Amino acid sequence: MYVCIELLRMIDHSKELIAASLAPLVLIILKEAENYGYELIQQLKTRSEAKLNIAEGTLYPVLKKMEEKKWLAGKWKTAESGKQRKYYSITKKGKDQLSEQIEQWNFFNNLIQKSWKQNPLTFSMK
Numbered sequence: 001m002y003v004c005i006e007l008l009r010m011i012d013h014s015k016e017l018i019a020a021s022l023a024p025l026v027l028i029i030l031k032e033a034e035n036y037g038y039e040l041i042q043q044l045k046t047r048s049e050a051k052l053n054i055a056e057g058t059l060y061p062v063l064k065k066m067e068e069k070k071w072l073a074g075k076w077k078t079a080e081s082g083k084q085r086k087y088y089s090i091t092k093k094g095k096d097q098l099s100e101q102i103e104q105w106n107f108f109n110n111l112i113q114k115s116w117k118q119n120p121l122t123f124s125m126k
Contacts (some may be wrong), residue, residue: 022062022063024105027071027090034089063091064087071097094108 016079029035040063041054066072071094074086090098 017064018052018054018058021090022059023066023071024098024101026066027063027094027101030072030088030090031095031098032089036085036087038085040088066094069093069097096119 025047026040029040031046035043037056037059038119041056041059044052048109061078063072063074067074067088070091072088072090074088076084077087
């Protein structure tokens with residue numbers, strides 16, 4: 001997760017980067033415990049120190065795709081308030097996917113870091 005958050009801090013939050021980052025970030029959070037959509041948004045905001053604000057309209061289609069791919073399992077539950085919420089949990093397939101995505105993020109993070117070290121004058125953090 002640290003790699004993903006650091007990459008998000010380093011560059012302007014383009015829609016493409018956010019879309020590519022959401023799946024592994026959600027899987028990381030769900031690996032810790034099952035959760036529902038709004039709380040996932042709050043977790044992402046907290047973990048990014050309020051630098052990443054994901055709209056419900058952005059997250060829910062991602063959750064739906066992840067559920068269709070069998071990376072997540074969704075289950076409707078009634079909260080103490082009486083409100084129905086869909087809780088998501090990571091599946092075995094989701095854990096396998098998370099491992100694969102972390103490996104890919106680490107590869108690109110290392111490549112970017114090496115490139116910056118080789119060409120320090122051509123790359124700027126701002």
